[in-house]
Amino acid sequence: MKRSAGLHPYLISVALLLMALLASVALGPVFVSPGDVLRVLLAQIPGLPVKADWQEFAPTIVLSIRLPHAMLMALTGAALAGSGAAFQGLFRNPLADPYLIGVASGAGLGAVFALAVKWPSNLLGMYSVPAAAFLGAIATIALVYSLARVGRTLPTTTLILAGVAVSAFASSLTSFLMLRSNQELRRALSWLLGGSVMDGWDPFWAALPYVLVGLGFLSFSGHSLNLLQFGEEQAQQLGLNTERAKLLLILAASLATAAAVAFSGVIGFIGLVVPHTIRLVWGGAPHSAHDYRRLLPLSILGGSSALLAADLLARMLLAPQVLPVGIVTALAGAPFFLYLLRRAKDQAFW
Amino acid sequence: MLEVESLYFRYNGHDVLQNVSLRIQAGEVLALIGPNGAGKSTLIRTISGVLKARLGAVMVYGREISSLSPMQRARYMAVVPQARQLPGAFSVYQTVALGRTPYLGWLGKTGKSDDLAVQRALEQTQLSHLAERMVGSLSGGEQQRVLLARALAQETPILLMDEPTTHLDLEHQTVLLNLVRSLTVERGLAVLAALHDLNLASLYADRVALIAAGRIHAMGAPQQVLTSEQLSHVYHVPVQVVPHPQYGSPLVLPDGRRTR
Numbered sequence: 218m219k220r221s222a223g224l225h226p227y228l229i230s231v232a233l234l235l236m237a238l239l240a241s242v243a244l245g246p247v248f249v250s251p252g253d254v255l256r257v258l259l260a261q262i263p264g265l266p267v268k269a270d271w272q273e274f275a276p277t278i279v280l281s282i283r284l285p286h287a288m289l290m291a292l293t294g295a296a297l298a299g300s301g302a303a304f305q306g307l308f309r310n311p312l313a314d315p316y317l318i319g320v321a322s323g324a325g326l327g328a329v330f331a332l333a334v335k336w337p338s339n340l341l342g343m344y345s346v347p348a349a350a351f352l353g354a355i356a357t358i359a360l361v362y363s364l365a366r367v368g369r370t371l372p373t374t375t376l377i378l379a380g381v382a383v384s385a386f387a388s389s390l391t392s393f394l395m396l397r398s399n400q401e402l403r404r405a406l407s408w409l410l411g412g413s414v415m416d417g418w419d420p421f422w423a424a425l426p427y428v429l430v431g432l433g434f435l436s437f438s439g440h441s442l443n444l445l446q447f448g449e450e451q452a453q454q455l456g457l458n459t460e461r462a463k464l465l466l467i468l469a470a471s472l473a474t475a476a477a478v479a480f481s482g483v484i485g486f487i488g489l490v491v492p493h494t495i496r497l498v499w500g501g502a503p504h505s506a507h508d509y510r511r512l513l514p515l516s517i518l519g520g521s522s523a524l525l526a527a528d529l530l531a532r533m534l535l536a537p538q539v540l541p542v543g544i545v546t547a548l549a550g551a552p553f554f555l556y557l558l559r560r561a562k563d564q565a566f567w
Numbered sequence: 568m569l570e571v572e573s574l575y576f577r578y579n580g581h582d583v584l585q586n587v588s589l590r591i592q593a594g595e596v597l598a599l600i601g602p603n604g605a606g607k608s609t610l611i612r613t614i615s616g617v618l619k620a621r622l623g624a625v626m627v628y629g630r631e632i633s634s635l636s637p638m639q640r641a642r643y644m645a646v647v648p649q650a651r652q653l654p655g656a657f658s659v660y661q662t663v664a665l666g667r668t669p670y671l672g673w674l675g676k677t678g679k680s681d682d683l684a685v686q687r688a689l690e691q692t693q694l695s696h697l698a699e700r701m702v703g704s705l706s707g708g709e710q711q712r713v714l715l716a717r718a719l720a721q722e723t724p725i726l727l728m729d730e731p732t733t734h735l736d737l738e739h740q741t742v743l744l745n746l747v748r749s750l751t752v753e754r755g756l757a758v759l760a761a762l763h764d765l766n767l768a769s770l771y772a773d774r775v776a777l778i779a780a781g782r783i784h785a786m787g788a789p790q791q792v793l794t795s796e797q798l799s800h801v802y803h804v805p806v807q808v809v810p811h812p813q814y815g816s817p818l819v820l821p822d823g824r825r826t827r
Contacts, residue, residue, distance in 0.1 A: 323778070332794070339583035394725060403684065420579075424701070437674055437675075440671070440675025440677065441675070443657070443661070443665060443675075444665060444668060446654040446657070447653070447654060447665070449610070450617045450648075451646070451648055453617050453637050454614070454615050454616075454617060454637075454640075454641060454644075454645070454646040454648075455640040455641055455665055455668045455669065455717075455721070456637050456640070456641030456668040457635050457637060457638075458636065458638070459637070496656075500656065505656060505657065505661070507654075507656035508657065508661055510675070517641065529708055546591070
């Protein structure tokens with residue numbers, strides 16, 4: 218089997234991501250030319266002779282405003298799509314995503330609880346928000362898992378029902394907490410719709426370690442996820458310690474989701490649409506993207522690009538007004554998902 | 568090689584396996600026969616380690632399987648399940664390569680020896696030309712061969728098969744069991760196969776274990792086990808047993824007129 222073949226999906230994904238990042242930094246209320254963006258970025262590398270012939274405001278806009286925001290969006294998209302792909306594989310359910318099974322709502326509840334107790338004014342407080350979101354996510358998934366489990370199996374129907382019910386419960390508690398702390402209501406509401414409420418590099422650096430650990434683990438879990446597609450019994454007979462593998466996968470995916478939700482708010486559909494799009498585009502033999510060793514890295518890259526694109530739309534559509542990006546992903550994601558489903562009717566889609 | 572010592576398995580307060588003991592030598596095929604619900608699949612699953620026995624022991628090369636990790640167990644025993652519910656979106660090669668799991672590091676990266684083992688398993692099961700096809704586009708017989716190839720790529724001394732021929736037509740049944748038979752001899756495998764078809768068991772197995780209500784009712788050469796008295800007793804219908812015209816092994820005929 219040729220190993221070098223089948224590289225081009227990665228090249229395309231990386232190229233798309235770089236283009237999305239560049240566009241995201243260049244476009245906004247004030248246009249910064251891509252050339253200026255690149256020169257400003259290159260000038261950051263010490264020792265590189267770059268002539269400072271850019272517009273005066275370019276470094277501030279690029280380095281302090283747009284790049285940190287773009288990086289946070291890229292990180293969030295990667296976390297949501299990567300954990301979406303992992304949840305789909307883990308639960309062997311094409312509809313599983315961080316939102317449907319309640320992880321994201323649980324993370325939201327955890328984050329809002331932390332914020333309601335005390336809005337983080339210092340750095341330590343801010344680093345604790347993803348930790349609270351993570352605890353909320355883990356508690357939710359443990360609850361959903363135990364509710365949905367029938368004997369030794371995890372049937373699709375009970376999983377979805379338990380996920381939706383627990384998700385609704387967590388959302389109600391979130392709303393309740395937000396209503397109680399009315400001075401933060403507007404801020405929290407825009408957060409809930411997927412509008413990042415913090416500026417600068419702080420949220421990016423606060424979320425980064427959680428996402429790196431979560432996605433880092435997931436990127437190397439492709440083989441375990443492939444085995445789990447055959448059912449837990451066969452996976453075990455092929456040599457997988459299934460209980461340990463499932464636990465680690467849930468922890469890693471929840472960690473990434475929690476960090477994303479804690480700093481970027483509730484952004485739906487990325488975790489569902491991106492992995493399915495990749496399966497549809499690159500799902501053919503022999504280097505099928507249904508292979509989780511390929512699907513996970515491609516979803517992580519694709520998730521970044523997709524959320525950057527959605528964020529760009531959110532900022533440009535009604536400029537100068539900025540829409541919460543969660544509205545854009547839902548408005549674009551839902552019809553796009555239906556289109557994918559229709560197109561996929563006679564293919565080996567799942 | 569594989570020893571099962573007075574195994575008991577209980578499910579929902581009901582003993583599904585009671586005092587089951589058997590031994591399989593290298594180069595031997597033991598067929599497991601018996602009515603639906605007699606405990607054939609349960610026995611195979613318990614031996615493979617995915618079900619925990621209440622009492623008794625399963626030993627491979629003198630080691631108790633409950634003391635082994637899933638990965639260690641998978642180096643001793645490979646299981647060929649029924650082809651139902653095989654994920655369709657993996658290629659044949661990808662599926663068979665999963666048989667190499669017990670030899671891979673935690674990154675799951677395959678090396679040259681793994682590729683060779685997969686190629687060999689594909690050749691043995693005559694699947695090489697289908698290697699890059701999606702499993703979902705194959706026929707039931709081909710999918711069952713993919714599962715056999717995956718088990719062969721595992722390169723284990725013991726092979727457990729759970730009704731591998733149930734959904735296959737006459738040709739594919741014969742091809743599959745001939746292959747298992749010849750590999751058993753060549754590689755010195757120890758094979759335990761649950762078979763629904765008594766005549767296939769008679770033709771292909773060295774010994775037959777007749778299991779009923781979780782107990783081994785009779786075990787031995789096909790001529791000793793496949794008798795009309797024992798089969799009528801266990802299956803609750805009258806049967807006739809005649810010798811195979813060429814090999815002399817017992818052939819089981821249902822007694823159609825008298826059951827009607």
